[in-house]
Amino acid sequence: MGLTPYDPPHDTCPEVSTFRVSVFDGLVQLMWDGVADHEEWQLAWGLASSQPETFQVLDIHTTYRTLTNLDSNVLYAARVRGKCNNGSGYSEWSDTVQFMLEGYQGIESPVDQNTLIMPNPAHGDVSVVSSFQIISIEIYGMDGRKLNEQQCSGSETRIDLSSIPKGTYIVRIHTAKGNTAKKLTVE
Numbered sequence: 001m002g003l004t005p006y007d008p009p010h011d012t013c014p015e016v017s018t019f020r021v022s023v024f025d026g027l028v029q030l031m032w033d034g035v036a037d038h039e040e041w042q043l044a045w046g047l048a049s050s051q052p053e054t055f056q057v058l059d060i061h062t063t064y065r066t067l068t069n070l071d072s073n074v075l076y077a078a079r080v081r082g083k084c085n086n087g088s089g090y091s092e093w094s095d096t097v098q099f100m101l102e103g104y105q106g107i108e109s110p111v112d113q114n115t116l117i118m119p120n121p122a123h124g125d126v127s128v129v130s131s132f133q134i135i136s137i138e139i140y141g142m143d144g145r146k147l148n149e150q151q152c153s154g155s156e157t158r159i160d161l162s163s164i165p166k167g168t169y170i171v172r173i174h175t176a177k178g179n180t181a182k183k184l185t186v187e
Contacts, residue, residue, distance in 0.1 A: 013084035013091040016041065021078070021099045022144075027170070028067040028099055029144035030078055038082030042090065045078035048098050052079060064144035072101045111178040117171060121185035122161055129156045132175040139184070140170045161186050 018033040030043065043065050046055035055077070058065065070076065079093045114131035128137055134157055139148040147164060150157070169184045 013088045015091045016094045019094040021097045031064040034063045039085045040083045043080045048075040048077040111180045121187045132177040135174045138172040
């Protein structure tokens with residue numbers, strides 16, 4: 001008599017994994033890793049001082065969402081859950097993440113002022129130059145997806161954009177004196 005392989009029940013829906021938030025340049029990007037069984041997601045967000053049941057709920061067909069026009073120095077919270085293909089409804093809500101635009105007023109810091117991307121708009125390679133040591137550079141699409149990450153050393157580096165389609169991107173530059181985010185147009 002052989003053993004029957006374990007077949008998990010089909011009336012459960014797996015939870016979303018790795019829910020995270022990125023705050024820069026006056027934008028908040030909420031991202032999570034999808035599970036193969038999910039066909040869409042619900043994102044709930046609001047003031048952290050409110051009960052999660054009162055959060056605004058958005059139906060989303062991607063694994064990311066960018067929030068704009070948030071107030072500075074206000075603590076917000078968000079959570080996400082997936083809707084399953086198997087008809088079992090929704091997964092449990094993810095852990096709640098909290099985030100804040102700390103003092104964002106569109107005023108440039110020394111890292112902002114002393115870090116440049118040239119040329120911009122770009123047609124191929126670009127140079128990133130800073131008065132500070134550059135540690136790493138990340139390129140994000142306007143939809144919040146990370147497209148490229150590069151470790152760096154020194155105060156100048158080149159980035160090959162040949163695999164990046166035309167469009168507008170956010171480039172996060174991590175330096176020894178802090179971080180900055182710049183918009184980059186690829187033509």
